[in-house]
Amino acid sequence: MKHSLKSYLSPFWLLPLLLVIVMFVSVLQGGFSFSPRDLMGELSAPQALVLWEIRLPRILLAAVVGAGLAISGVALQALFRNPLAEPGLIGVSSSAALGAVFVIVLGRVLWQEVAVWQISVAAFLMASFSTALLYLIATRHGHTDVALMLLAGVAFNAIFGALTQLLITFSDDAQLRSALFWMMGSLANLSWFSVGLVSAFVLIATLALWRLVKPMNAFLLGENVSLQMGYEPKWFKWQVMGLSALIVGVSVSMVGVIGFVGLVVPHIIRLWVGADHRLVLPLSALGGAILLVLADLLARQLLYPAELPIGLLMALLGGPFFLMMLLSKRYARLKNLSSVQGKGF
Amino acid sequence: MSVLPSIQVQKLTVQRGGVGLLNQVTCQFEAGKIHCILGQNGAGKSTLLNGLSHEIQPSQGQIIWHGKPLDSFSYAELATQRAVLSQSNELAFSFTVEALVSLGEEVQSRPQTASEQVIQTVLDVCEMTHLKDRDYLTLSGGEQKRAQLARVLAQIWPTKACTETQEEGGDFLGKWLLLDEWTAGLDIKHQQSLARYFKQWAKQGLGIIMVLHDISFAAQLADHALILKSGKVFAEGDIQSVFTEAILSQSLEMKVRVEQDALTGQPIIYPIL
Numbered sequence: 001m002k003h004s005l006k007s008y009l010s011p012f013w014l015l016p017l018l019l020v021i022v023m024f025v026s027v028l029q030g031g032f033s034f035s036p037r038d039l040m041g042e043l044s045a046p047q048a049l050v051l052w053e054i055r056l057p058r059i060l061l062a063a064v065v066g067a068g069l070a071i072s073g074v075a076l077q078a079l080f081r082n083p084l085a086e087p088g089l090i091g092v093s094s095s096a097a098l099g100a101v102f103v104i105v106l107g108r109v110l111w112q113e114v115a116v117w118q119i120s121v122a123a124f125l126m127a128s129f130s131t132a133l134l135y136l137i138a139t140r141h142g143h144t145d146v147a148l149m150l151l152a153g154v155a156f157n158a159i160f161g162a163l164t165q166l167l168i169t170f171s172d173d174a175q176l177r178s179a180l181f182w183m184m185g186s187l188a189n190l191s192w193f194s195v196g197l198v199s200a201f202v203l204i205a206t207l208a209l210w211r212l213v214k215p216m217n218a219f220l221l222g223e224n225v226s227l228q229m230g231y232e233p234k235w236f237k238w239q240v241m242g243l244s245a246l247i248v249g250v251s252v253s254m255v256g257v258i259g260f261v262g263l264v265v266p267h268i269i270r271l272w273v274g275a276d277h278r279l280v281l282p283l284s285a286l287g288g289a290i291l292l293v294l295a296d297l298l299a300r301q302l303l304y305p306a307e308l309p310i311g312l313l314m315a316l317l318g319g320p321f322f323l324m325m326l327l328s329k330r331y332a333r334l335k336n337l338s339s340v341q342g343k344g345f
Numbered sequence: 346m347s348v349l350p351s352i353q354v355q356k357l358t359v360q361r362g363g364v365g366l367l368n369q370v371t372c373q374f375e376a377g378k379i380h381c382i383l384g385q386n387g388a389g390k391s392t393l394l395n396g397l398s399h400e401i402q403p404s405q406g407q408i409i410w411h412g413k414p415l416d417s418f419s420y421a422e423l424a425t426q427r428a429v430l431s432q433s434n435e436l437a438f439s440f441t442v443e444a445l446v447s448l449g450e451e452v453q454s455r456p457q458t459a460s461e462q463v464i465q466t467v468l469d470v471c472e473m474t475h476l477k478d479r480d481y482l483t484l485s486g487g488e489q490k491r492a493q494l495a496r497v498l499a500q501i502w503p504t505k506a507c508t509e510t511q512e513e514g515g516d517f518l519g520k521w522l523l524l525d526e527w528t529a530g531l532d533i534k535h536q537q538s539l540a541r542y543f544k545q546w547a548k549q550g551l552g553i554i555m556v557l558h559d560i561s562f563a564a565q566l567a568d569h570a571l572i573l574k575s576g577k578v579f580a581e582g583d584i585q586s587v588f589t590e591a592i593l594s595q596s597l598e599m600k601v602r603v604e605q606d607a608l609t610g611q612p613i614i615y616p617i618l
Contacts, residue, residue: 082437143435217448222435224400229452229500230424275438 011272011279015286019063022290026059026297027051031305057195058187062296062310063289064195065187065255066265068202068247070288073262074281075209075244078216079135079237080144083267084325087248088259090134090149091156092127096245096252097182098160098167099126105171116194116253120201124249130156131241142223142233184309185256187296194254201250205243206285212239213277220275258311260318261288267325349376350519350552352397356406359392359576366392368576369406374569376518376552379543381567383560385597388573390556391432394525397554398429411519424452427521428500432529434493436481442492443468443477449496455504463502470542471495472535486530494527494539518550525556540566560597561614564588572596588612 076085103122107114138149215231265287299308359367408415471491503516570587600617
């Protein structure tokens with residue numbers, strides 16, 4: 001692989017360039033639009049307020065959350081050895097939302113005001129729990145049953161979603177925001193502090209996952225094979241579960257559930273550069289950032305002055321993509337593979 | 346004379362869910378020899394191989410690897426000394442053949458020119474060079490097997506490249522290749538060409554331990570045979586001493602006629618319907 005890294009250098013400048021362009025366009029566009037010349041010259045007070053307190057944090061948040069969700073998709077796909085594992089599809093995101101809502105409601109009773117970090121911790125814990133539980137359900141003797149994974153995800157989404165709605169229905173807490181927020185996500189109205197918090201954790205988790213790219217590659221060949229190649233899978237699995245849950249938990253606690261980023265982006269990146277995690281991990285981060293900044297721009301502009309929930313837009317884009325993946329020949333082979341393995345051992 | 350590296354299996358007992366898979370198995374494997382493990386389905390062949398690769402923990406007994414307990418090695422250390430080709434391989438992601446092989450190669454930290462050379466050599470050996478840019482998922486079963494074998498070979502390939510002229514180079518000394526039914530899915534041509542390579546590498550010090558079902562093939566290929574029956578050692582020794590009509594018919598419950606090759610003295614096995 002060492003030499004082919006060189007030949008794949010192109011996406012490493014293409015994607016950052018694209019990200020810069022998309023972010024720049026996104027800064028200009030909106031209810032309060034700027035021309036590039038505005039940005040060069042002196043801004044009026046309201047312009048500066050919109051730019052610094054609304055537009056910029058929102059776009060940076062979209063980029064960071066997009067990168068994080070794409071990376072957590074990559075990590076979960078390595079863990080389940082399947083390209084269809086995605087935090088939204090398999091119920092990890094909705095469990096994080098439940099954790100967040102639960103601590104807001106509980107905190108209101110116990111200690112009045114709930115801090116942002118407490119919500120994030122609760123979301124992270126629930127995300128870890130549901131990832132571990134799903135892994136126990138869908139993976140036996142080191143083999144993942146793909147159908148079981150997806151179906152258990154459907155059940156998880158139903159259960160966690162219902163509990164979240166139940167809590168919201170019986171609570172009138174202002175901090176809870178709306179049920180729509182938790183199910184559809186929103187990048188609006190977040191402070192620089194939130195942006196910093198999400199960025200810090202996504203960065204930490206990404207760097208930690210970067211250390212694991214080699215065992216992640218080996219793990220794709222099978223749990224026993226990764227052991228034969230010298231990587232002990234036990235500790236590795238806990239790390240991958242924890243780190244992807246960290247990203248999902250922190251993201252969901254800030255912006256609600258935004259699905260399909262972790263499915264669409266790694267898939268496209270793999271079609272482009274192959275499955276080596278040394279390429280897939282950083283490029284998916286860039287791709288996820290581009291996708292979510294773009295989706296946020298669309299969400300703000302399409303029905304202006306109304307704003308589409310970003311999660312809704314991602315579902316509209318990602319749902320058909322997911323169906324396409326299910327029907328593609330590439331995946332047909334995959335299904336055969338998993339049914340053969342089901343009989344094995 | 347220095348003692349060749351060896352693996353000693355001492356009273357190995359493996360139980361899973363109350364079922365005894367291996368029962369007090371004691372045997373020895375030596376560097377530079379091709380060992381073949383035979384037995385009926387469920388006799389414990391794969392379990393023994395998994396024990397040797399340290400994928401499973403024995404309930405009792407131990408394995409002495411190069412004079413030290415197998416437990417005392419880290420998995421990373423073992424990975425540089427032995428490579429394993431399992432019966433089934435699962436890979437649901439699109440790696441090119443070359444990228445797959447390089448995953449095995451990276452277990453060793455070699456300089457870049459050496460790694461490229463190793464990858465090229467093992468691809469040549471497995472006759473996969475013309476397919477090196479193909480997506481693994483689009484290959485046929487036999488081609489996938491050869492790609493996996495190339496990955497496995499790259500993991501333990503000696504950095505000092507060996508040439509065919511080196512007869513007693515000892516380049517592979519201290520390295521082990523564990524193969525679980527490697528012939529399954531391979532056409533005869535590739536079975537034969539790889540078997541010739543195995544014999545050549547064994548002369549250079551490689552210890553090969555393989556589970557096989559084809560006893561005629563084993564008779565030609567292996568130096569040493571271990572026959573398991575119901576988790577116990579039924580017979581162990583040189584091919585000539587183990588491959589007799591009495592032992593084979595009792596242990597494998599098959600009808601067989603054994604003759605001696607007039608030229609080589611090797612047993613020739615005729616299974617009879």
